[in-house]
Amino acid sequence: MSSLTLAARDSSTMVRRQLKRIVRYPSMTIQLIITPVIILLLFVYVLGGTLGDGLGGGRDAYVNYVIPGILLMTAATAATGTAVMVATDMTEGIVARFRTMRISRASVLTGHVVASVVQQLFGMAVLVGIALAIGFRPNASAVEWLAVAGMLTLFAVAITWLSVALGLKAQTPEAASNAPMPLILLPFLGSGFVPTDSMPTALRWFAEYQPFTPIMETVRGLLLGTPIGNSGAIATAWCAGLAVLSYLWAKRTYNKA
Secondary structure: OOOOHHHHHHHHHHHHHHHHHHHHHEEEEEEEHHHHHHHHHHHHHHHHHHHHHHOOOOHHHHHHHHHHHHHHHHHHHHHHHHHHHHHHHHHHOHHHHHHHOOOHHHHHHHHHHHHHHHHHHHHHHHHHHHHHHOOOOOOOOOOHHHHHHHHHHHHHHHHHHHHHHHHOOOOOHHHHHHHOOHHHHOOOOOOOOHHHHHOHHHHHHHHHHHHHHHHHHHHHHHHHHHOOOOOHHHHHHHHHHHHHHHHHHHHHHHOOO
């Protein structure tokens, strides 16, 4: 077999390992789903009436507005679990055992990334289903839904490689659980829950130029049929750049460990 074929085979094995791990310990997946759902219900039913009035459409308008931000929060929540799993593998000695075996070194990290992306997409699909049940009404075409899925998948890949790198740098699983936490706050500090033009000047500047905002604006525009301008190109550039830099960081850290 060629080295590429062996790497693909080993990566497939590691993906199955991580998927079985997720199934065996479902608490992380349950938390991944429950936390964003609670935030969705809180903002829609407690704050949605008032915040929706600012959008000119009440609670119904607000549930449509808030979904992209909570979708990104779902991925960011999963990133915490990925960082913990990577740190656990590094500290419990399983990676040292893998290194004594004739398997592709890259396959270990690939298994974490692919399984985490699958978990994130599952969580986002459940969130969309619940959102539809409480009044979310997108008007996207089939092509626009595919574009949304592509953007969210690209974002999931980028944030997962970042969480893998953070997990590799952490000294303990406990430290790894805290490292990705700021990612969960970025939708709040962007256009995830309120338009940026309602924010003070300094915060508005940060909200408009941080990476989550163009991603949320792109997803919102595709789902609701509103103009996205250059947000799509900026969002794609942010995701691709973050994915490449995080992959290189993770690979270098893993090889030095």
